[in-house]
Amino acid sequence: MTQSSSASGDAPGIAPATNDAPDNALRPLEPQYSHVMRISLALLWGPIAIGACIFDLTVVRTAGGPWGLLSVVAVLGAMLAVVILPSRKYARWGYAMLADRLRIARGYLFHVDTVVPFVRVQHIDVGQGPVERAFGLSHLIVHTAGTHNSTVTLPGLASADAAAMRDTIRKQIQTDFA
């Protein structure tokens, strides 16, 4: 393994630089996944922000508190979550289908890099949420026998790719767990 210059630095783009050999370079997810994340976050935080604004304009105003503050905070927070976060989070995802294992890396502040050897996969699913379906994406769910990481999810894959990966992994499963 080649030593990287600094494990604490990070390359802009995919995932923090590691001591990867070139064939272990991580691939990014499909670009539309950032839109999927954005829409999901909007669907989550939109109603919350609206509810907070309504609460602020009605209850807080009648109670005589500092009305308007909560609305501003809620709207700013929702905008932050919907506009800025998804692309940053998308940039921190990466995966690699190696010959005998699957590697998934995500996150920056709390960076997690998971490796699952194919021979120890219990079973494998391909799932597709409604928002993902609109963009033609799927996610791969790998089940292992360990208590920690009993399911490992890889989102943001093109549906054809996900099915192909599932079939590749399935062929290599040699679990002898009853």
Add this chain to the structure above:
Amino acid sequence: MTDAVAVPLPAEPDWQRLHPGTLALEVLRLGPRALNFVPAIAALGITGNWTYIVPALGLFLLFSLGIQFLRWWRFRYRMADEAFVIESGLFARRHTTLPFDRIQDVSIEQGVFARLLGLAKVDFDTGAAKAKNRGDRGNALDSIALDQAESLREAIRARRAGLAAPTAAVPADGTAAVAAAPQPADDPLLFALSPRRLFTLGLFNFSLAALAVFAGAAQQFDDFLPFDLYDVDGWARGAEGLGVDDWLFTHRWLAVFATLVILLGVGFATGIVRTAIRDWDFRLTRTPTGLRRTRGLTTRTDVVVPRRRVSAAIVASGWIRRRFGWHDLRLQSLASDGDKERDHIVVPFGTLDEVDPVLADLAMARPGADADWSRAHASEALPALLLALAPILLAVIALLLGQPAGLLALLAVPPIIVGALVGIRRHRWAVVGNTLYIERGFWTPRLILLPTASIQSADVRIGPLMRRFGMARILFGVPGGSGFSAHEIAGIAAPTAYALRDMLVARRAAAHGG
């Protein structure tokens, strides 16, 4: 000995029912459940309808018994050619098939009342998770006669071993099969707890839980006492009345000392009693498929841990026990050991010389003196040290609010700091052959023996704090254990972490030719 009962159902002579004594056990188990009825009784009492309480209780009992009888009536099981079949359920029928090659082993458990009646509960260990909700009774035969249970276990073992077992494998009287089957005493004994060792273990399990129970009871029921428990003046007046107040004052240090002695006595006694109840006559024997452990005073359990399913072993100790050389050995596997502990404790209290043969039986060994250990980097102590700030913060807040008692929170700080600093010095790991060894902990030092074949997945995690130092952690996904304590290597430089992880995973993959 109870009459063996196989109530054959017509037209399918192989089906068997549970022992009718089960109903008696269910009646006894109704006791705690009767608490559900207390609000109803209270309502009846408050509204003044006293006369209805007894009939209401009677109806409740009858109803519960009726349900239990129906449930017993609708439960049947049999040994088919390839599998064990259970049919159960009142309204939602449940037909369970347990193929013999999926049954790892059969465990037998006897509560105190069950032992009086000669009954036992039989549970099939398939490596699957235990039933999550209380309504789901899982795949257990609760209860059948003890000798039937043992012959059932031998029959299943024989089937798994592929021997030609008699087709009437669960004979109606059970005696013939038991005589032919190898008795538990024939299996070689790996470890047993002598009463003296049990006593010592009880001393180490010092527990002030009795005080907590007393405090809880005092809080709940102090309204029912004729006097006020918290009235200090009342206690003082009582002492004056008895004439002991002067004596107590002049000998107040004696009183404090006596209190401490009583507390210690209660603590030790509680520990001994609890340990005796759980670990009485602890025996660990070697069976062809695994390690069999029997223990218990009131509830006798009989569990086999299959050798193949052991994913990791942990040699643990305590900060005082270690000085005396006492360790315990636990095994992790997919099956969990009852509801309270996930790991099977196979040696609860032994020296390292007693632990080594058990490990050898599992084809594991503690690392030798020449193992190449890597130590954790000191920076890993930082998160734990930051944790020590929490009690300090609490104490400061309490002081600001005018509660000097908050200073007591500072008592928590030295143990946290010591634990963090010394613990990180003790944290080290080594890879010898096909096993990864991890040592960590100060207050509860433990050595984890993790065969690389057990590693299902491996994470390298870099948190915001450790990133400054270029440090990472590796977490291993291993079958068994609790979700909160995945096996972990901390304080390892990030490039080393990636390299180590890839080496371990490659070794695991190579072992399978994958």
